[in-house]
Amino acid sequence: MDIREISLIGGFGKAGGREPVARLDMRMGDVVSIVGPTGSGKTMLINDIALFADANTPSRRRVLVNGAPPPAIFQEDPSHNPIALITQHTTFLSDLPVREFLRIHAKIRRAARQESVVEETLAFANELTGEPIIERSAMTELSGGQTRALLVADAVVIGNSPIILLDEIENAGIDRLRALELLKRYRKIFIFVTHDLRITLLSDYRVVLLGGAMQAIVARAEEERRVAGRIGLLDGIMVDVRNRLRAGERLAERDLIGELEQVLAAPSAEAVR
Amino acid sequence: MRAVICAGPPTSGKTTVLRHAARKLAERGRRLAYLKIDVQYCDEDELFARELGIPARKVYSGDLCPDHCSVLVLGDALAWAARESAEFLLVETAGLCLRCAPYIEGGLGVIVLEATSGMNLPRKIGAMLTLADLAVVTKIDLVSQAEKEVFRANLLDAADIPVIETDALHGINLEPVVRRIEATPELVEPSRLRGSPPMSVCTICAGKKEIGWEHHYGVVRALDSDLFYRGQ
């Protein structure tokens, strides 16, 4: 099935009232952020999507694929499920060696070029991790960051899932912006649950949650690209400060003010990058 | 009477699955009875009686193999469930022996396995898996999408039966299990075991498939009796 669009029909918030957003349509290629305070129902929302909710979850939301109820096979066989949910788990329970596990998964997914697909998955995962993954080690031996990196790579490359849901990727111990950059090379619907302002600002639109209900869909304005650019420069300063502290250096207030002035003085075009 | 025999290793989620299924069945007006068979301790009967208000009881197998025990007492238990005017008897086994398969002909045999167990588990289980009608995989909330797929592939490799993945703790995707239970036909007398448990040390082990202690010899028991010897 060629997926063009997935929709979430609004249900009810935690207090029982109807959701202000009656319908959320996400089209192929969209990068979406789900934002809102802790406990506002972000995880619930992506779980609803992952389960193809049909008014049978506490929120009573419904999922449509290409405007119609999804075919049963999506739920009956996980390898036909077009949605990959990368949860906040950072452990594998499978005791198989990494390469063997990926090979089996590629076979289940009937991937053409099984061997090269496994290579591509490992390469993708290694671009996200600090320490490269040792292919002979058991999946259970991977670090938290390596695990999430492999989960993301597996979903994108072997699973080739057209819809990818990621819960708080910023807490995964992997380079979140590098991940976003790599992911954007693939044409999919990406849905990020995030507290990270840069991921939010790099998304096409954000869904704002409160009290378990979708409050608004806010498309990124053109000006916000420039805001994002400047925040990127600020982020650079923070990274630099962190590195200097780690290296045992002292900080000078004068240096910081100088760097902040550069952020202000940068031309808008450069700030966007 | 319709019989649902639910087997599966300890802590795989048998009770959790049956509890959600039972609630949904009760909501649709189905009359249920529940029996748990265990070796020396269990409290599921109290849970089902308290939560769902259905007739529920347990039996401890003690020195008997729990699956052999279930063969002996199931005849009485079906009669008990009928007296309680239940339409369905849900039986949860102790699940200690992977080679024993306490499923009966005409009943629904359900094996519950947890996705968190080793990837090779399906290959290690014999009759308990291969003679079942349906495999319910629990705890999918604890594993990744890829692990789910590999577990299912290994399972289907070992047994060609329908597989339903669930997060039983949160009651997710149990609807297909409920549908299968509802579709279970009426039992036809006499009830017989589907397979023969291994190790021929008693008449059940030796291949006699009749349900009910009256059909067996050696050390036996009824639902409401202690162990006694029945000689030929």
Ligand SMILES: Nc1nc2c(ncn2[C@@H]2O[C@H](COP(=O)(O)OP(=O)(O)OP(=O)(O)O)[C@@H](O)[C@H]2O)c(=O)[nH]1
């Ligand atoms: N996260 C999660 N936990 C589950 C799931 N299913 C069961 N559990 C938990 O696993 C534990 C054991 O579940 P039970 O349903 O008691 O298992 P059982 O097979 O009846 O166990 P015995 O009767 O003792 O053999 C409980 O703490 C359940 O809450 C699931 O799908 N997800």
Ligand SMILES: Nc1ncnc2c1ncn2[C@@H]1O[C@H](COP(=O)(O)OP(=O)(O)OP(=O)(O)O)[C@@H](O)[C@H]1O
């Ligand atoms: N529409 C809803 N109806 C009923 N309950 C809801 C609804 N939305 C969320 N909840 C419940 O509210 C609680 C918090 O939701 P959730 O875990 O999704 O929050 P979150 O935004 O992901 O929080 P965090 O940022 O801490 O991860 C959960 O118990 C969830 O089941």
Ligand SMILES: [Mg+2]
């Ligand atoms: Mg959350």
Ligand SMILES: [Mg+2]
């Ligand atoms: Mg139990």
Ligand SMILES: [Zn+2]
């Ligand atoms: Zn025996």
